[in-house]
Amino acid sequence: MNTIPAARTTADLAAAFGLDLRAGGGAAGAPGAAAAESVVVTGVSLDNRQTAHGDLFAALPGAHTHGAEHARAAVDAGAVAILTDPDGAARLERAGVAGVPVLVAGDVRGVLGAVSAEVYHRPAEQMRTFGVTGTNGKTTTTYLLEEILHGLGRSTGLIGTVEIKVGEERTPARLTTPESPQVQALLARMVDAGVEDLVMEVSSHALALHRVDAVVYDMVSFTNLTADHLDFHGDMESYFRTKAELFTPARARRGVVLADDEWGARLAAEATIPVVTVGSQTPPTQPDPDTDWLITLTHGRPDHTEFTLTHRDGRSLSTAVWMPGRFNVLNAAVALVMVIEAGVSISELHDHLRTGLRPAVPGRMERVADHPRCIVDFAHNADALELVLRALRPTTKGRLFVVFGATGERDTAKRPRMGEVAVRGADVVVVTDDDPHDEDPATIRSDVMAGALRAVAAHQRGGRTVDLFEVAPRATAIRRAVNFAGPADTVLIAGRGHETIQEIAGVEHQLDDRDEVRAALADRPLHPGAS
Ligand SMILES: CC(=O)N[C@H]1[C@@H](OP(=O)(O)OP(=O)(O)OC[C@H]2O[C@@H](n3ccc(=O)[nH]c3=O)[C@H](O)[C@@H]2O)O[C@H](CO)[C@@H](O)[C@@H]1O[C@H](C)C(=O)N[C@@H](C)C(=O)N[C@H](CCC(=O)O)C(=O)O
Numbered sequence: 363m364n365t366i367p368a369a370r371t372t373a374d375l376a377a378a379f380g381l382d383l384r385a386g387g388g389a390a391g392a393p394g395a396a397a398a399e400s401v402v403v404t405g406v407s408l409d410n411r412q413t414a415h416g417d418l419f420a421a422l423p424g425a426h427t428h429g430a431e432h433a434r435a436a437v438d439a440g441a442v443a444i445l446t447d448p449d450g451a452a453r454l455e456r457a458g459v460a461g462v463p464v465l466v467a468g469d470v471r472g473v474l475g476a477v478s479a480e481v482y483h484r485p486a487e488q489m490r491t492f493g494v495t496g497t498n499g500k501t502t503t504t505y506l507l508e509e510i511l512h513g514l515g516r517s518t519g520l521i522g523t524v525e526i527k528v529g530e531e532r533t534p535a536r537l538t539t540p541e542s543p544q545v546q547a548l549l550a551r552m553v554d555a556g557v558e559d560l561v562m563e564v565s566s567h568a569l570a571l572h573r574v575d576a577v578v579y580d581m582v583s584f585t586n587l588t589a590d591h592l593d594f595h596g597d598m599e600s601y602f603r604t605k606a607e608l609f610t611p612a613r614a615r616r617g618v619v620l621a622d623d624e625w626g627a628r629l630a631a632e633a634t635i636p637v638v639t640v641g642s643q644t645p646p647t648q649p650d651p652d653t654d655w656l657i658t659l660t661h662g663r664p665d666h667t668e669f670t671l672t673h674r675d676g677r678s679l680s681t682a683v684w685m686p687g688r689f690n691v692l693n694a695a696v697a698l699v700m701v702i703e704a705g706v707s708i709s710e711l712h713d714h715l716r717t718g719l720r721p722a723v724p725g726r727m728e729r730v731a732d733h734p735r736c737i738v739d740f741a742h743n744a745d746a747l748e749l750v751l752r753a754l755r756p757t758t759k760g761r762l763f764v765v766f767g768a769t770g771e772r773d774t775a776k777r778p779r780m781g782e783v784a785v786r787g788a789d790v791v792v793v794t795d796d797d798p799h800d801e802d803p804a805t806i807r808s809d810v811m812a813g814a815l816r817a818v819a820a821h822q823r824g825g826r827t828v829d830l831f832e833v834a835p836r837a838t839a840i841r842r843a844v845n846f847a848g849p850a851d852t853v854l855i856a857g858r859g860h861e862t863i864q865e866i867a868g869v870e871h872q873l874d875d876r877d878e879v880r881a882a883l884a885d886r887p888l889h890p891g892a893s
């Protein structure tokens with residue numbers, strides 16, 4: 363619900379965005395031309411199931427349907443005007459949808475962000491905005507940023523994969539970056555709730571699908587780019603170019619780029635906004651001597667890593683991040699540099715940094731139990747899986763188990779690669795289901811197994827043994843791994859993190875990896891350990 367007095371007439375919107383205003387498509391019962399011009403719009407929606415009274419209903423062409431097919435239902439739900447493309451307008455006319463004015467644009471997605479921002483009174487301009495992009499690390503970095511900003515006494519709002527937070531109010535998220543009407547409505551609610559800083563994940567889908575048009579972030583960051591979402595982007599080059607769009611003046615004012623990988627280095631060189639670079643000097647990567655902020659890992663402990671961040675000009679800070687994995691130091695460094703480059707001095711951060719950063723990120727390296735140590739993580743591509751296994755190895759006294767699968771109807775190329783890295787990094791590999799969606803789970807598992815088996819064969823030649831199992835359903839796989847593990851072992855359950863719904867053939871099943879671990883441990887009296 364938007365409590366900002368959003369109000370724009372259809373004539374205002376038509377004039378501002380060059381839209382063709384039609385009085386109800388000429389159908390019987392349509393308002394006259396004058397009436398059509400003065401209809402007041404108080405919100406925007408693009409799904410009839412989320413339409414409220416006073417909304418402009420954006421009827422978009424989609425991969426499955428045209429929103430115009432749902433316009434009648436949207437009007438019944440209270441929509442007072444429709445924004446669509448010429449095809450949509452023709453559909454409305456054919457279906458005899460009447461009674462509300464129709465605004466026509468050549469490319470509805472192309473104008474929707476700006477239209478939504480206008481209807482909600484451009485809320486992004488009324489707070490400080492931070493956006494984070496990258497294949498991995500967006501969610502973690504946003505929670506780190508939120509923690510740092512809270513430490514400074516700021517009131518924050520957060521939009522990301524796990525949840526949406528407006529002040530104290532928390533709602534589970536459906537997309538990493540919502541569609542533009544929801545983004546603008548949320549931002550308006552945040553302004554209303556007194557939020558000073560917005561912290562938000564910006565996915566590559568969001569950039570390609572215009573979900574954050576009309577938001578010019580004050581500070582953006584890039585964590586990394588690795589193979590994922592190639593079903594949508596086609597190849598790494600176009601995936602990179604989509605992400606790089608965030609580092610242009612139309613979308614952001616300043617940026618922070620983690621330049622450890624070739625993509626980061628290239629982004630820093632090609633960005634058309636001022637950017638600072640962050641780099642680490644831990645082997646195997648060597649930072650560019652021109653790196654602005656250098657990360658040095660000082661002490662790796664089982665639960666936290668201490669590190670120092672030094673600017674070329676001599677400024678320096680030391681702190682720790684209480685999440686396992688070198689990659690979480692990088693996430694923490696990016697979050698800190700974003701805040702510092704936004705104008706906060708290191709001395710202002712001092713008290714907070716003394717205790718280190720301890721964000722509670724649901725389903726990200728979340729330690730669910732000890733003896734065996736059971737960790738639930740969201741690693742769902744080959745790079746993340748490899749890094750997580752590498753991060754857990756030094757603190758695993760016994761064997762390292764991994765239970766994971768791959769998502770259905772998404773990037774199929776990553777499946778065998780995930781199988782390979784699991785075998786390379788773990789001692790016991792259990793391949794199971796992730797979210798199959800409408801794809802046959804057995805086919806997905808066999809794609810993952812193909813890579814895993816190749817890697818097992820290679821390892822055997824090298825004299826190392828890895829136990830490989832295929833177990834479904836997922837709850838059984840978790841149970842087997844937990845039962846089989848000894849107290850000194852580590853069991854990583856990867857891929858679903860915070861998620862609680864598993865979709866199989868259109869049916870949603872309740873499944874929370876963390877609950878499954880706890881249940882399995884509860885049935886294992888010899889090795890109690892659930893925390
Ligand atoms: C590939 C993609 O992003 N698709 C998005 C696209 O779906 P689509 O083209 O299939 O839409 P459609 O189902 O044909 O519907 C067309 C229009 O009719 C409307 N409609 C449809 C049915 C109905 O009953 N009523 C109705 O009004 C829809 O809202 C839509 O506006 O438009 C829909 C609504 O506008 C989005 O919800 C949908 O995201 C889907 C759910 C999705 O899964 N997207 C993922 C891939 C995504 O965006 N992921 C990124 C990245 C995450 C990461 O980094 O890991 C994210 O930001 O979440």
Ligand SMILES: Nc1ncnc2c1ncn2[C@@H]1O[C@H](COP(=O)(O)OP(=O)(O)OP(=O)(O)O)[C@@H](O)[C@H]1O
Nearest residue numbers: 497498499500501502523689726739740741746750
């Ligand atoms: N900087 C990083 N580099 C590589 N891997 C990382 C990094 N940070 C986190 N990861 C791994 O990737 C997983 C996803 O992390 P996170 O949720 O923070 O990223 P994300 O970009 O939000 O992912 P998604 O867009 O899929 O939601 C983590 O569970 C961890 O395994």
